[in-house]
Amino acid sequence: MEYLLPPLGTLTTSMAAMSAGVQPATIRDWVRRGLLTRCGGSPKRPIYRLEDVEAARSATKPSRPNQRKTAAA
Template identity: 80%
Template structure:
């Protein structure tokens, strides 16, 4: 169940993923890696600030051993 209404500038995990063009699992990974912080909601239905989502979207992602290289178009 999604929220019926959110304050302006707030996004659910699904909305944040759509905004960034990634999967919801990527948004959860950004949270786990400390690139994005929740600003409310519940543990199962977090809410994020649009500004924080945009900052995480363009943040330099640390590389890990065995991680796939970014594709350059």
């Protein structure tokens, strides 16, 4: 089931990506890595709590050795 408007306080994958300023693939990656959990929806159309998306966005991400740093503009 695809939501035109998900329940209040929740976001679809696309909406969560826009809210966090990332790509939808990043949202799916956060779920895979355990930084974000689904709160409902279907396996193909999950929804996420707004608070969980914000917490995942601000969570400290593990750094890898030799990870490329982006230059500040």
